[in-house]
Amino acid sequence: MNEKDKVPYVVTSKSYTAVAINCAAKAGEWIKSRLGTVKQLSTKTSAQDLVTEVDKGAEQMIRKLILTHFPDHAILGEEGVEPGHEASAKALEAAKNEPYLWIVDPIDGTTNYVHGFPFFSVSIALAYRGEIIVGVIYDPMRDELFIAEKGKGAYVHGNPTRVSGELTLSDSLLATGFPVDPTFNLPQNMAGLQALLPKVRNIRGGGSAALHMAYVAAGRLSGYWEIGLNAWDVAAGVLLVQESGGKVTDTEGRPYDLSVRNIAASNGAIHQDLLDILSDAKATGYPKNESRA
Numbered sequence: 001m002n003e004k005d006k007v008p009y010v011v012t013s014k015s016y017t018a019v020a021i022n023c024a025a026k027a028g029e030w031i032k033s034r035l036g037t038v039k040q041l042s043t044k045t046s047a048q049d050l051v052t053e054v055d056k057g058a059e060q061m062i063r064k065l066i067l068t069h070f071p072d073h074a075i076l077g078e079e080g081v082e083p084g085h086e087a088s089a090k091a092l093e094a095a096k097n098e099p100y101l102w103i104v105d106p107i108d109g110t111t112n113y114v115h116g117f118p119f120f121s122v123s124i125a126l127a128y129r130g131e132i133i134v135g136v137i138y139d140p141m142r143d144e145l146f147i148a149e150k151g152k153g154a155y156v157h158g159n160p161t162r163v164s165g166e167l168t169l170s171d172s173l174l175a176t177g178f179p180v181d182p183t184f185n186l187p188q189n190m191a192g193l194q195a196l197l198p199k200v201r202n203i204r205g206g207g208s209a210a211l212h213m214a215y216v217a218a219g220r221l222s223g224y225w226e227i228g229l230n231a232w233d234v235a236a237g238v239l240l241v242q243e244s245g246g247k248v249t250d251t252e253g254r255p256y257d258l259s260v261r262n263i264a265a266s267n268g269a270i271h272q273d274l275l276d277i278l279s280d281a282k283a284t285g286y287p288k289n290e291s292r293a
Contacts, residue, residue, distance in 0.1 A: 016070075016126050017149050020102075020136040023065045024122045027058040028140035031107060036116060052114060058106035062124065066102050074098035078105050078232045085181075085261070088230045092258060101127045103258070105232040108137075109208030118142075123210035125235035130258060135236030135243075137214045146214040146240055154217055154243035163246040163267035164219040169196070169277075172222035172270050175204045175212040177229075185228030185285065192225060192283030199277065213237020216265050217244040223266035223274050225251060227285035231258045237265070247271045251284040262286065 034054045059077045066075060076095045095101050102124065107113050109120030118141040126134040133150040146161070148154035154161045166172045176193060179185035197203055204221070206212060209229055215221040217240035238248045238256050247268040248256045253275050256263070262285030264274055278284050 017134050017136070017147065019066060019069045020124045020126060020134050021138075021145065021147065023062045024124050024136045024138035025145065026065065027062050027106060028122045028138040030061065031058055031113070031120075031122065032140040035113070052107075052110060054113070055107045055110055058122070059104060062104050062106060062122075070100065073100040073102055075102045075104060076231065077103075078230070085228070089259070092231055096130060096258060099129060103127060103232050103235040105210060108210040108233060109206075112207045117207070119206045119211060120208050121210045121214070123232065123236045125232075125239065127235065127258060132235055132239045132258075135239035137210045137236050137240065139211060139214075144214075146217065146236075148217070148236070148239040148243040150239065150243070152243070154240045156214075156218055161218045161240070161244045163216060163241065163244050164222050165269075166222045166267060167269045169199050169270050169273050170201065172200045173202055173204065173220075174200050174274075175206060175215070175221050175224045177205060177207065177209055177212070177226040179226070179228040181228055184287075188283050188285045189227045191281045192227075192278050195277050195281035195283060196274070209233040210237050213265055214240055216246055216267070217241045219244075219267075223264070223270055225262075225264040225274065225278065227251070227262045227283075229261050229263055234260075234263055234265075238263075241265045249275070251275065251278050252286060 031054055063075055074095050076091060105123040107120055108123045113120045122138045124136045125132050135148040137146040144156055146156045176189060179189055209226060212224040213234055214237055216224050241248050246266060248265045250260045251262040251264050266274055
């Protein structure tokens with residue numbers, strides 16, 4: 001190995017990526033320091049959809065740091081949007097035409113955080129005219145920083161990430177989540193779970209969409225799907241998976257864009273099989289005759 005091969009991945013100090021890393025690292029360390037001290041616990045769309053003063057404080061911290069460097073940029077953050085699908089769609093519609101849009105989830109995995117279950121993350125993405133160009137996910141409990149830049153690859157601890165090599169579902173480890181909406185999204189995801197579980201090696205449900213996506217990128221999971229997500233849950237992870245050689249679509253196989261709520265991500269090799277089973281199980285998350293235009 002020559003000296004050039006030993007040089008770790010380095011981000012220039014004033015780049016968009018450097019700001020995203022700085023925001024994620026500072027917010028993540030603060031979140032970790034507050035673990036076990038949550039005093040105010042509120043709910044959003046349901047009793048299972050939690051938010052704490054730490055979520056709100058972390059988002060404020062991230063907003064201030066971004067705007068210090070880029071005062072003209074727009075920010076779409078989970079805690080700045082009213083609960084519910086309609087409010088999320090409206091907020092995205094209002095922001096999507098901004099040239100530069102930062103998409104922030106200050107704690108992805110709040111329920112885990114509240115219970116002290118160490119699987120949560122800070123997720124920060126930057127979209128330029130609707131295309132994600134930077135994605136950063138930070139897991140403060142493991143001190144793992146996942147970074148992706150459009151066209152420049154994806155990295156963790158400075159080392160390139162690559163999706164896994166499984167060629168069949170039977171050899172694959174998948175992940176999913178359990179949506180908070182009990183009337184449609186949850187039954188849809190459970191139908192997919194029931195259909196896929198006998199056909200794969202196993203399925204995990206860690207409780208952080210962002211980390212599931214990062215784990216697909218890093219080859220720790222073969223694939224991941226979930227119904228009823230928002231842009232801030234997965235935007236950073238989408239770029240991580242794509243820059244690691246994987247594939248991300250909606251659950252009916254269309255290309256990802258920021259409005260996609262029903263997502264499938266994989267190493268690419270198992271992607272069509274995953275989609276086919278979800279389709280056969282009527283578990284794509286799209287009501288009959290109401291597929292996304």
